[in-house]
Amino acid sequence: MRSIPEMALGSTGKDIPLVGMGTAVYPFAPSEAMIDSILTAIELEKPLGETIKKAVELGLIKSRNELFITSKLWWSDAHHDRVLPALQNTLKNLQLDYLDLYLIHWPVSLKPGKYELPVNKDDLLPIDLGSVWKAMEDCQKLGLTKAIGVNNFSCKKLEELLQTASILPAVNQVGSERGLFVKVEMNPLWQQKKLREFCAEKGIHITAYSPLGAKGTLWGTDRVMECEVLKEIARETGKSIAQVCLRWVYEQGVSLLVKSFNKERIKQNLEIFDWELSAQDLEKIIQIPQFKGFPGVEFVCQTGPYKSLVDLWDGEI
Ligand code: A2P
Numbered sequence: 624m625r626s627i628p629e630m631a632l633g634s635t636g637k638d639i640p641l642v643g644m645g646t647a648v649y650p651f652a653p654s655e656a657m658i659d660s661i662l663t664a665i666e667l668e669k670p671l672g673e674t675i676k677k678a679v680e681l682g683l684i685k686s687r688n689e690l691f692i693t694s695k696l697w698w699s700d701a702h703h704d705r706v707l708p709a710l711q712n713t714l715k716n717l718q719l720d721y722l723d724l725y726l727i728h729w730p731v732s733l734k735p736g737k738y739e740l741p742v743n744k745d746d747l748l749p750i751d752l753g754s755v756w757k758a759m760e761d762c763q764k765l766g767l768t769k770a771i772g773v774n775n776f777s778c779k780k781l782e783e784l785l786q787t788a789s790i791l792p793a794v795n796q797v798g799s800e801r802g803l804f805v806k807v808e809m810n811p812l813w814q815q816k817k818l819r820e821f822c823a824e825k826g827i828h829i830t831a832y833s834p835l836g837a838k839g840t841l842w843g844t845d846r847v848m849e850c851e852v853l854k855e856i857a858r859e860t861g862k863s864i865a866q867v868c869l870r871w872v873y874e875q876g877v878s879l880l881v882k883s884f885n886k887e888r889i890k891q892n893l894e895i896f897d898w899e900l901s902a903q904d905l906e907k908i909i910q911i912p913q914f915k916g917f918p919g920v921e922f923v924c925q926t927g928p929y930k931s932l933v934d935l936w937d938g939e940i
Contacts, residue, residue: 628896630828630878639723640691641873642893645832645882668694668716676718692717693724695774696759698742699733701750706758710767725768726806727755729775731922731929740841747927752780753787760789772804774832775919778821779937781805785825806830806880811871812847812914817939819875829877835865836916837882844916852911856904863891870895871908915940 629638675692678684694717700709710725732748732755759771773784784803805822809815809831822829836847847853848864857864865881869892872879883889900908918932918940929935 627893638691639828639830639878641878642869642895643691643693643830643878643880644889645880668713672716672718687719691723692719693726694722695726695728696755697733697738698729698731699735699737699746701727701729701732701755702735703751703754703758705735706755707762707765707767710762714767721766722768724770724772724804725759725762726771726804727759727773729919729922730773730777730780730935731927742921744921744924744927747922747924747929749928752784756784756788770804772806772828774806776805776807777935777937777939778818779939781821781825781827803827804830806832808833808842808915808917809872809875809877809879810834810836810847810868810916811853811908811911812836812844812850813916814875814909814911814913819877823876831872831875831877831879833916834872834879834881835868842917844914846914846916850911852907856900856907860898860900860904862898865892866895867900867904870898870900871905874900874905 627640627642629640675687675690679686684690694710694713696706696709700706710722714720714722727750730750730752732750733742734746734748737743737746756771762768763771773781776784781803788803803825805818805827807815807818807829809829810833813833815829815831819829821827833843833847836845837843838845838848847868850864853864853867856862856867860867862870865888869879869881873895881892883892919935920932922935923929923932932940
């Protein structure tokens, strides 16, 4: 199998693979009943920890150092004093000494101790970005994560972060010491043009999640995989719709996370490096009407920090 292209990270001394594997599934456990039960990162993290250990034992990798492992700070832990314990807990579950990247999950906090999904909107709180980011920086200084970043931030919120942060470690495509990671929904139906331009200017590295629209999950839509334009391009190029999506995302110069637990599809999803989309295909994709699969209505309520989706995304929706 062709190896995955990588991009150098400025301060971490490590490269980020441009295609990564998402592991989040929904419901979080095999049973539908889990929807109302406690979301615990443990359920996802513990098997991952075991898998990494096994991969080393089997000699598939020499050490954990060959992997690029990312995790996220859960909303109810997005409080200054809870960040370090949350990361320590994640590391314990994963049986690791450090992460490669730790991300703030949403620009929102929840009352401490709340792990339910869907969230109770009464538990929503504004995030104190300055102090939470400071705690993230402290985690990095302690060596518990090589890099830090954020998920689901608008350009405006990224701008705010750039102004308050003292160190902005991580990626560096342009050679300056300032750099930051942002992970956002991105696929041909939600192209993130403005955010991509903003991030290119600021030297912020984008990782795309839901590159296939995350069909079948709480945060997903089947509109990406059902898109007629993409189907037509797939027919004409002899590729699958998934490959067309992934290739398009890859061609935008970002890294991506694609989730599949199916061996054939995992293999197929990596076969995107030795061909390219034509100028006509790219033009057709640009013209696709935009639709955000996960707007985040969960975070919107009259008593919470965001009264509307426009507030949540600062109009960038
Ligand atoms: P599965 O795990 O059964 O392969 P995303 O990466 O946007 O979050 O999308 C993940 C969803 O897309 C999962 O339901 C996954 O199912 C499915 N998927 C992943 N790769 C492919 C593929 N090559 N073709 C079709 N569906 C895919």
